[in-house]
Amino acid sequence: MSGLVLTTTAALGASVLAAGPVHAAAPQRATLAAAPASTVTTTTLTAKQARIAKQRKRADYAVKYAAKQIGxxxxxxxxxxxxxxxSGLAGGSWRKAGVKLPRTTQQIYKAVHKKVSWKGAVKGDLLFFYGGRSHMGIYAGHGYMIHAPSSGKRVKKIKLNGYYKRNFHGAVRPGI
Incomplete structure (x- = not known):
């Protein structure tokens, strides 16, 4: 059997193509003393993109779980x-998605390091309200939140309005 084995190697922004016979023990490769910066950056971005994708998948699962608790x-x-x-609803939803959170609103806010703004909130983020961050909900996207409101009420999905915006005191993004 005869043929060629083609190997490509990125080197300083250019590709190097090496050809050799199929029966060769190892394909020829261009070597460099140090990896170019573009290669390192590409690898880092790929890992970051994978981490973001995993967080989004978990966030989606947490929101779906919270939605099943409505009522x-x-x-x-x-x-x-x-x-x-x-906080039990938020923690339980994220726990089902594979992320363990502390028990209380204040502990959760302190433990999750990725803080986000009102405008920067995305599906799955945890929104906190009032001066002592004594209430929280799970952002469901499109201006809605799922939360367990208070005694005598039931878990529900609500439209975030001016009242909640005025009483907003931070948000976090678990799972990063």
Whole structure:
């Protein structure tokens, strides 16, 4: 059997094509003393893109899980299943998505290092309200939030309005 083995190697922005016989022990390759910066950057961006994609997949799962809880009763200290408080719902949803969060609103806000703005919120982000960050919900996208409101009420999806914007006190992005 005869033929050629083609190998490409990126070198300083140019491709090097080496050809050799099929039966050759190892294909010929161009070598450099150090890897070019563009190669390192490409590798880093690929890893970052993979991390972002994984976070988005988890966020989507957390929001879908929270949506399945709509109609469940609020219970102070409730961590589900069946009844929830606001941080129990957020923590339970993200736990199902593979991310463990602390128990309370303040602990969650402090533990999750990626902080986001009101305008920068994306699906799955956790939104915090009031001065002591005593209430939270899961941003469902398109201006909606899923939360466990208070005693006597049930988990629901609501449109974020001026009231919530005025009382907004931060947001975090778990899973990064």
């Amino acid at each position: 469940d009763p609020y219970r102070y200290g409730g961590t589900g299943p069946g009844s929830w408080d606001c």
